[in-house]
Amino acid sequence: MALDMDQLRRIFYEECRENLEILERELLSLDPDGDIDLDVINTIFRAAHSIKGGGATFNLNEISQFTHVMETLLDEAREGKRRLDSSTIDLFLKGGDCINSMLIAYETNSDFDHVLRDALTDELNKLLDSGRADKASPVVADEPEPSTARELEGDGDWIVLFTPHKDMFFSGNDPVRILRELFELGVHCNVECLTDALPTLSEMEPEMCYLSWRITVEGHIDIALVEEIFEWVEDECDLAISRTQKEPDEALDVTASSAEAEPVAPKPATAAKPAAKQAATKSDAVSSIRVEIDKVDNLINLVGELVITQSMLTELSQNFSESKIERLQAGLDQLLQNTKELQESVLNIRMLPISFAFNRFPRLIRDLSAQLGKTVELVIEGEQTELDKTVLERITDPLVHLVRNAVDHGLELPDVRADKGKSETGRVSLYAYHQGGSIVIEVRDDGAGLNKERVWKKAIEKGLIHQDTSLDDLTNHQVYNLIFAPGFSTADVVSDVSGRGVGMDVVKRNIEDLGGHIEVDSEIDVGSVFRISLPLTLAILDGQLVKLADQVFVVPLISIIESIQIESERVKVATGGVELYRLRDENIPILRLKEEFGLGESGALDKQLLCLVEASGNRVGLLLDEMLGQQQVVIKSLESNYTRVNGVSGATILGDGSVSLILDIQGLMTGFLSRVADTNSHIAA
Structure with missing residues (x-):
């Protein structure tokens, strides 16, 4: 099996981002004024180390050289030689952002901010x-860190017995590169290749x-290097290092046990830039999901049943x-059951905890608080709480x-909160929970609240x-919905952070594009x-299948409240010709x-079907010709x-092969109620 370096590199990109998340999360958990948690420091160090x-393994030298300096500082912190104060933590967080920008540059063959x-x-x-107590020269990004590890006693040469495992090549590592690094230490090395384990040609893979190799290194060098x-x-x-004068049973065994190990690559004379302006775009980056093995096993079992x-x-x-x-008939019933289970299993693979979106907010809160x-x-x-990966990715920005x-x-400033009798520390809360067939996310604050009169003016x-x-x-709901109008803001001064209402129309539109809706509740102080x-x-x-003229449409079941036959005496016509049902x-x-879709005239309302739907707290009755069955449909963009x-x-494809359009209830209601508002000079929904 040939090694696919591109695939290995993509795996590294994923693991690097995971380590950057660990780096940020653990840095934010540190209390600069409290006791230092050595386990946390070690976790941060291992993330930077990896x-x-x-x-270095993949010749991403900009990343490895920059991270080397961070790692040096972290190594001092875990050895108790340095305390990570608030300013140092801030610097490390900025360093993590810088590494991420370099990672994106390597992925997309673009450039990053070298300055x-x-x-x-x-x-x-x-x-x-x-x-440093001795004020030694600072560590530069492309030079190895001077080691402080212990020396073995004695004056003899170092003997290194290096036996790679047979499958080393599959990880992308190469023993020759390791040996080349050894020679770059600038000391005399004598290398003997051992071929005892070499099979016959017919048995060789x-x-x-x-x-394996036996390497003799001049003894005056620090063993740590x-x-x-x-x-x-x-x-x-398998690795063993010893002095020539030591007995075999005193040899130093440094066989590895840690997974967070450090590769060593030949150091170029000059750092290569990742931006060789090639015809690559951000689409080169691969979106992927790490799936629990139990989910994969279940999927394989279901395919077997199928x-x-x-x-x-x-x-x-x-x-x-x-x-x-x-x-x-029994076989068809079994096929239906297998298909349903397979569908649920595949969808379950795409489900991710919303913590993937929530994890960025401790850092955001820290930065905003200081600013x-x-x-x-x-x-x-x-x-x-889990939701689909696509939804998760698109809800993060809102x-x-x-x-x-x-x-x-x-949130008010601390002195303002104190004057109101509140705690000087404001609170922002993020909640996620399931409700019916939906997920609900709440963003709460215990701040000043929305001033209705101010919003109205x-x-x-x-x-x-x-x-x-x-x-x-x-109503309160109508007033609060005004903040989602384009360009609306109650902020007296527009800051570079935000302005309550600035961009809220985009937030609402993005949520509605996902088939969701947003509501606001507020109370002064x-x-x-x-x-x-x-x-x-x-x-x-x-979905609920409905018929208009000779065409079938799909109405999302989650939007439907109830369906009734119209009683003509309950129909009233408001100003501007808008029909209302009481x-x-x-x-x-x-x-x-x-009429909305240009499919003809609906005619008299008597005895026609009215399907009541709701979105963003507003209700509308959809006039239909006929309601058909309910079924799950696969959504096509x-x-x-x-x-x-x-x-x-x-759109979706029905069982008979015909294409049916899926109604955007929020979009229909927004357009319709806006026309109603314009006609009556009243509020838009």
């Missing part, structure tokens, strides 16, 4: 130099390593007779915007509502709650879908295969 080593990298390297070196060269392959070889059922049906199809009908002069506590609950708003304009000022609209004419409801997956939808003391606007169509979120 990043540095992997970068920023050099400036951070200088800061790290100054910090390293300031902490060309991708296995059968050789020799050890460092072999660190990256510690768990892929194959058995298929074989049974194939056998029945041969010389089919009426006597086999019962067995055929704004506020003390903020972050509370996270329900981080193991959540970031909401959290930034909560800290910047939701701003809306009139910007022409979002008619000048004659009084505050008493609007108590705080605000932004509640987001999202579908668990974008791949499959529980149901349980509520006037519900009627949307004639036939209309935008990527054709173009974006207003009121349509996607």
